[in-house]
Amino acid sequence: MIGSANKSQGTRILGIVPSEEYELTKINDLIADGRPLKDTDKNKIVIGQSLVKKLKLKLRSKVVLTFADANHEIISGAFKVVGIFQSYNSNIEDKICYVIKKDLNELLSIGNNSHQLAILLYNNDDLNSLSQQLKQTYYENQTETWEEISPELSMMVNSMDQYMVIFLIIILLALCFGIINTMLMSVLERIKEIGMLMSIGMNKTKVFILIMIETILIIGLAIPFGVLLAFLTISYFNTYGLDLTNMANETFREMGFQTIIYPTLSYTYYLRIIFIVAIVSFLASLYPAYTAIRLNPVEAIRKN
Amino acid sequence: MNSKTITRPVIRTKSLTKIYNGKGIPVKAIDNVDLEIKKGEFTALVGPSGSGKTTLLNMIGGLDQPTSGQVFIDEQDIYKLNNNEIIDFRLNNIGFVFQHFNLLPVLTAKENVEFVMLLQKKSKNERNKIVEWLFEEVGLTEKLNVRPNKLSGGQQQRVAVARAIASRPQFVLADEPTANLDSQSAADLLDLMTKLNKEENMTFIFSTHDQRVIDRARRIITLVDGKIYSDILQNTIKAY
Numbered sequence: 001m002i003g004s005a006n007k008s009q010g011t012r013i014l015g016i017v018p019s020e021e022y023e024l025t026k027i028n029d030l031i032a033d034g035r036p037l038k039d040t041d042k043n044k045i046v047i048g049q050s051l052v053k054k055l056k057l058k059l060r061s062k063v064v065l066t067f068a069d070a071n072h073e074i075i076s077g078a079f080k081v082v083g084i085f086q087s088y089n090s091n092i093e094d095k096i097c098y099v100i101k102k103d104l105n106e107l108l109s110i111g112n113n114s115h116q117l118a119i120l121l122y123n124n125d126d127l128n129s130l131s132q133q134l135k136q137t138y139y140e141n142q143t144e145t146w147e148e149i150s151p152e153l154s155m156m157v158n159s160m161d162q163y164m165v166i167f168l169i170i171i172l173l174a175l176c177f178g179i180i181n182t183m184l185m186s187v188l189e190r191i192k193e194i195g196m197l198m199s200i201g202m203n204k205t206k207v208f209i210l211i212m213i214e215t216i217l218i219i220g221l222a223i224p225f226g227v228l229l230a231f232l233t234i235s236y237f238n239t240y241g242l243d244l245t246n247m248a249n250e251t252f253r254e255m256g257f258q259t260i261i262y263p264t265l266s267y268t269y270y271l272r273i274i275f276i277v278a279i280v281s282f283l284a285s286l287y288p289a290y291t292a293i294r295l296n297p298v299e300a301i302r303k304n
Numbered sequence: 305m306n307s308k309t310i311t312r313p314v315i316r317t318k319s320l321t322k323i324y325n326g327k328g329i330p331v332k333a334i335d336n337v338d339l340e341i342k343k344g345e346f347t348a349l350v351g352p353s354g355s356g357k358t359t360l361l362n363m364i365g366g367l368d369q370p371t372s373g374q375v376f377i378d379e380q381d382i383y384k385l386n387n388n389e390i391i392d393f394r395l396n397n398i399g400f401v402f403q404h405f406n407l408l409p410v411l412t413a414k415e416n417v418e419f420v421m422l423l424q425k426k427s428k429n430e431r432n433k434i435v436e437w438l439f440e441e442v443g444l445t446e447k448l449n450v451r452p453n454k455l456s457g458g459q460q461q462r463v464a465v466a467r468a469i470a471s472r473p474q475f476v477l478a479d480e481p482t483a484n485l486d487s488q489s490a491a492d493l494l495d496l497m498t499k500l501n502k503e504e505n506m507t508f509i510f511s512t513h514d515q516r517v518i519d520r521a522r523r524i525i526t527l528v529d530g531k532i533y534s535d536i537l538q539n540t541i542k543a544y
């Protein structure tokens with residue numbers, strides 16, 4: 001329970017080790033007023049914006065935290081507000097406040113114990129194997145993956161993947177029509193040229209191959225360019241973040257998402273896309289090439 | 305008469321007929337034409353617009369399937385050949401000069417001429433020899449590496465003639481080759497064709513309605529409404 005001079009209310013109190021916590025949850029980025037906690041702080045607290053309003057607090061206000069210790073005895077301690085955070089998840093804003101773990105442990109007299117250990121993986125593919133391992137070796141009932149903690153998020157990520165496939169199909173269709181359109185234009189623009197070539201003895205196989213080679217050259221130029229562009233864009237936003245605050249702040253906050261996105265794309269994904277694009281382009285060039293060999297050279301050269 | 309002129313016809317048409325089914329009413333563009341062209345002839349195909357000159361040249365050139373009748377080239381019934389065979393036949397036996405659009409704009413004059421020989425899979429050595437000789441003949445040695453848009457209309461048509469004979473064809477078909485040229489360029493082109501006819505015994509058949517070009521021909525075939533109206537040999541050839 002957290003109390004001010006005016007009012008009190010229930011809340012969760014999290015004791016953190018700031019330097020380590022910030023590596024993982026980046027809550028220090030969420031400070032709207034004041035400053036984040038430091039490792040050297042003593043009896044300082046950071047609370048959410050909505051709690052500030054409810055308890056009529058401001059920076060440097062004193063609050064009293066009251067809770068039961070390990071022996072079920074009620075204890076309390078005074079803390080000074082040094083920072084106010086605004087969460088990307090509006091639901092947790094008044095349900096959580098942060099203090100230094102050491103202060104909390106002293107009040108609870110539990111030495112240097114911890115209650116929660118978060119592990120951030122480099123690769124989400126390792127999620128299940130690691131959680132399995134942890135369950136077997138250490139914490140049978142106390143290991144939870146993020147998918148178990150937040151099944152709705154996991155579902156959303158999965159449906160997002162399905163959306164991506166649909167987007168990909170739409171983009172590939174657009175690509176297909178783009179190539180057909182470009183190459184068809186290029187064939188139709190050169191009806192006389194192609195008709196002349198066929199008249200003087202260039203056979204249909206060669207005309208077909210000519211159009212195919214032209215398409216392959218265009219694709220061969222376009223793919224590296226596109227990949228480079230994608231790589232640069234993704235790298236940029238991976239470093240500086242893609243800020244969607246202005247677009248969907250409230251929606252994202254309600255769903256508990258951060259409004260700054262740091263996109264990544266694995267190189268296998270690049271390879272897969274290059275492969276798919278190459279195949280699709282190849283198939284799309286068949287139709288313009290087929291159109292070219294169906295040209296009647298007489299009609300082609302008669303046109304003025 | 306040219307001593308090399310042999311009696312064997314290089315082109316022979318038999319009851320050649322072409323009917324176009326344009327907008328409803330069928331048009332008899334070529335009507336039952338029997339014609340022989342011998343090796344080494346220098347023939348003008350004349351007649352008013354719409355008389356069937358282009359249609360006849362296209363059929364002789366294996367470009368346009370006749371409605372009925374046959375075209376024999378060296379006694380080969382060319383419309384008995386399948387699609388790709390007839391294209392290869394054109395490549396090796398017939399040279400073409402069109403009224404417009406003869407040259408590929410992205411290639412240089414030399415490359416344009418070389419192109420047909422590449423299709424014939426001639427060696428680089430052979431190609432270079434022929435290119436050198438041809439540009440000498442057409443008088444454009446300095447324009448070897450120039451693109452068509454940097455050439456005058458007359459120069460372009462001379463490159464087209466060079467291209468047409470680079471494949472060493474049996475004969476050259478030229479559909480109104482001088483139609484877009486001024487009279488001096490037209491005369492130059494005719495000089496070139498006459499020279500190639502005399503020196504190389506190259507057979508030329510060209511359509512025209514320019515009287516000064518007609519006067520340069522040895523044989524004049526006049527078409528009217530798709531039929532041969534007259535076919536004369538003239539001995540005195542005027543020069544301009």
Ligand SMILES: Nc1ncnc2c1ncn2[C@@H]1O[C@H](COP(=O)(O)OP(=O)(O)O)[C@@H](O)[C@H]1O
Binds near residue numbers: 333355359360
């Ligand atoms: N593709 C076509 N469809 C219908 N009619 C055509 C076509 N090509 C030519 N013709 C007709 O055939 C006749 C002969 O045309 P053409 O051979 O071009 O004559 P020329 O070359 O002597 O001017 C004309 O009446 C022309 O309108």
Ligand SMILES: [Mg+2]
Binds near residue numbers: 357358359
């Ligand atoms: Mg014509």
